[in-house]
Amino acid sequence: MQNFSYHMHTNNFGIFDGRNTPQEMIEEAEKIGFIKIGISNHLAFHPNMPDQSQMFFSDFNKACDIYKRVIEDIRTASLNTKIDVKVGFEVDFFPSSEWRNLFEKIQKEIKADYYIGATHYLRDKTESYIMNLYYLQKHHELEIKDKDLTLYLNNYWDNIIESIKSRYFNFIAHLDVCKLFNFCCDPFWNDKKFEVIETLASYKQPYELNTSGWTKIGEQHPHTWMIKELCKRNVPVIISDDAHSVNMLAQHFEKAEKLLADINYKNRYCPIFNF
Ligand SMILES: [Zn+2]
Ligand SMILES: [Zn+2]
Incomplete structure (x- = not known):
């Protein structure tokens, strides 16, 4: 069985994200027999970010300060363990050059070990409207017209495709996380899903089999x-x-x-770090 995981969250942001401290996650990982792990809290930064909180940022300096503090906390917690602990982020990718420039600056500032590419947002083309899938119901979503929603969902898949092409990421998270909210389950979306598959293949981009869906909706991502x-x-x-x-x-x-054995899946990925 795979004895490592590079996608997990801690409570470093406060109330929103993980439930446990880095120390607790590391101790438990060691106890269950993991030999190496990566802690990957959310990096959700955008100049037009609507939900300002401990986890979502529009202010570059504030974001960098907090990300650096999170990294430091995790590195400190990893000092007393035998397993190898890396610090990464699960990054909400956006395709605009404005976001890319800022993300590249963040990377230089914070120097995390690795980055996972993720898409948790619906957005319009210009990224002036961005909305977290998890907060969709809380906000006036009923006001979104069907036509707009189809466009935003189309952008969801394009967002993943562009995140692969960016080559920023070690691997891409939960490709179809939108199905948690009952979006894009219809065969109408299969062409887009194939586009993602073909892009992953041509960029030789690793992706994850995310097991958390089994608990939430009875199916993995x-x-x-x-x-x-x-x-x-x-x-x-x-x-x-x-x-x-x-x-x-x-x-x-x-x-x-x-599942992987049943389909004879051979090409397994584990990040390699050169320091
Ligand atoms: Zn995650
Ligand atoms: Zn995620």
Whole structure:
């Protein structure tokens, strides 16, 4: 069984993200037999970010200060463990050159070990409207017209495609996380999903089999048919628990291993760090 995970969250931002401290996550990871881990809290930064809070930022300096503090906290917590601990971020990617320039600056400032590419936002073309999928219902979503929603969902897939092409990321998170909110489950969206598959293949971009969906909706991310198509194209895959608490570490890993074994998936990915 895969004895590592590079996608997990801690409580460094306060109330929103993980439930446990870095120390607790590291101790539990060691206890269950992981030999190496990466802690990847959210990096959700955009000049037009609507929800200002401990976790979502529009202010560059404030964001960098907090990310640096998070990294330092995790590095300190990892001093007394035998397992290898890396510090990364699960980054909300945006395709505009404005966002890319700022993200490249953030990378230089904070010097994390690795970055996971993610898309948790719906957006318009110009990125003046951006809305977190998880907060959609809380805000006046009923006001979104069907036509606009189709456009935003189209941008969701384009966002993933552009995140792959950016080559910023070690791997891409939960390709179809939108299905948690019942979006894009219709075959109408299969062309877009194939576009993502083909882009992952041509960029040889690793992606994750995210096990957290099994608890939430009874299915992993991405769909099994997508994993089969990605297997045919020999795209590297990594299993992620996306743990937000100690009891989610390695959750459903046996099931994930079985799924990969059943389709004879050979190309497994693990980040390699050169320091
Ligand atoms: Zn995520
Ligand atoms: Zn995550």
